[in-house]
Amino acid sequence: MRVKLSFIFLLLKLVLFYSSTDVNGKDDDDLQSFMYRARQRLHNMAVLKPTGSEITTAIRDSTVSQDIQIDVLQQFFYVGQYPVDLIRLMNKSKTLCSKPITFSDDEITTLTSSHNDQQRRQNRIVTQMKFYRKLQEMQCANYVQLKFILPDVEGSLEVIADYVYNIIDMAYKGKFVVSAWLWKLHLKLLALREFTLGRQTFLNNHLPEIDKTLIKLIALCRQNEYLMKNYDYTIKHYSNGAARRHLLFDGILKIYDQKYHRFVANNERRYTLHIGLQHLLLSSMWRFKRDLFYDISGLRSDWESVYNEFEKYNASMENQYENGEWTAQPLEFIKYQEIVLDVIKAKVYSYIWIHLVAYQAGERVAPSDHDSFIFRINFGIGFIYTDDQIFNEVLIAICDIRGSDDGKINDTVRILSREVNRILSNYTEPNHYEQARIDSGFIERICKMENSTLLKDIGYNFDRFISTAQRHLDGLNLNLLLFYIIGNKTIDYVLPNKR
Structure with a gap:
C-alpha cells in the first residue's frame, strides 16, 4: 500500500511540476495529451439521468x-x-x-x-x-x-x-x-x-x-x-x-x-x-474527527453549527451501539449517514467553488492551473463520485471550462453556491443561518500578489481533505453510502412487468 501511495504521490508531483513549468515540444504535447485524457475520463464518467x-x-x-x-x-x-x-x-x-x-x-x-x-x-x-x-x-x-x-x-x-x-x-x-x-x-x-x-x-x-x-x-x-x-x-x-x-x-x-x-x-x-458494508454496518464509522469541519480559507461558512448538529447524532449512534441496540434498530439513525454524506459533498463542492473563483480572478494564471485541479479530482473520483444529478452536472461543467470562460465559470459557481448553501442550511436554525459566500476581497488580494500560490494551496488542501475523509470511511465510498441511504428510504416495491 505504501509503495502504491508513494508512486501516486510521485506522479502527482511530476504532473504539478510540469503544469507550473515552461515546457516545449514533445514534453508539452505529452502533458497536454495526459491532461486531455484526465478531462475526458471525468467527462465520460459523468452521467445525467433522463428527465x-x-x-x-x-x-x-x-x-x-x-x-x-x-x-x-x-x-x-x-x-x-x-x-x-x-x-x-x-x-x-x-x-x-x-x-x-x-x-x-x-x-x-x-x-x-x-x-x-x-x-x-x-x-x-x-x-x-x-x-x-x-x-x-x-x-x-x-x-x-x-x-x-x-x-x-x-x-x-x-x-x-x-x-x-x-x-x-x-x-x-x-x-x-x-x-x-x-x-x-x-x-x-x-x-x-x-x-x-x-x-x-x-x-x-x-x-x-x-x-x-x-x-x-x-x-x-x-x-x-x-x-x-x-x-x-x-x-x-x-x-x-x-x-x-x-x-x-x-x-x-x-x-x-x-x-x-x-x-x-x-x-x-x-x-x-x-x-x-462491513464498515458501514458493524464498525464505528461515527467516530469522526473534527478535521472534516474546518473552514476553508477565503470561503465564509458556518461549519460550527453543522458540527454541533453532527455531534448530537454522533452521541446517539455511539450510545446505541454500546448498548447493543444496533441490530434491533439499525435504521433509526439514518440521519447520521445523511449528515456524513452531506458534509463531504458540501466540502467537495466548496473546494471546487473557491478554485473556480480564484482561477477566474487570477490575472496571470494559465489553463494548466485548472487542468491540475481536474487531475486532482480524477485522483479522488473513486471515493467522491456519486450518481447524484447535481454532482454529475458539476463534473461535466468543470470539464467543459476552457481558459477563463467567464460564462461557464459563473454558471458553475451559481450551481455550487446554491448546493453548498442548501446543504449547510439543513443543519442550522433558519433564523441563525448565514449564507456561505466567497470572500472576494481575500481572493482578489491574494491572487494579484506576485508569485501567488493560492490555486496550488487550494488544490493541496483539497487533496488533504479527501485523504482525511477516506481514512475515516475506510473501505466506504460516497456512492455506496448514497446507495445505502436511498435504499433505506425505499418502501417494499416490485417494478411492474405487464407486457
Missing part, C-alpha cells in the same frame, strides 16, 4: 407498462455503461419466471455503449427499463429462495449470509435499489456471524416480520408475472426430516453460483462493496 418528460416519451410507444409512475421510476435510472459480462450473466441466470427476460445482441450493445449518444437516448431508456425488469425478475426468485432457506439459519448461516450479500451486490452493480427490509436482514445476518445477535432471538423475534414481508413481495411478483403461477412456493421437508429445506436450496435454483463469483473476480480487484 421525467424523456421517460414518458420513451415508454409511450414501447411495451413497457404504462402503470409505472414516473416519479417512482426516476430513482432507478442510471445511464452509465454496464459490463457486458454482467448482462450475459443475467441472461444465463435461472429464475422462476415462465417467460424469462433475455437481452438480444443489439440490446447488450445499447447497455454497454456510450451513454452520451443523444440519438440513441430514447432507445436507451426503454432498454434500461428492460434491464431493471430483469433485475426485478431475479430478485423475485431471490424472495422465494429466502422464504425457503431463512428458517434454516442455524444450520446454514454462512451460505445464507453470502447469498443475501450477493443479492445486494448484484443490485449495486446493476444500479438497482435495495429496499430497507433487505438491508435490515443483511445487518442481522452479519450480527449473527459476529455473535452479537442470538440465533433463537433471530428466529423468534425477527424472522416472523421478515417472512411477512417476503409473502407480500412474492404475491406482488406473481401479480406482475415474474413468478410462474402454478408453482408450489410452500416450504417442504426431506423425507427423512433431517432439515427444513427444499430442493431449490440444493441446486435447482442458484442465481449467484460460481459464474457470479467468476464475474466479480474478473471485474474487480478487491471486494469494495463487502469491505464497505
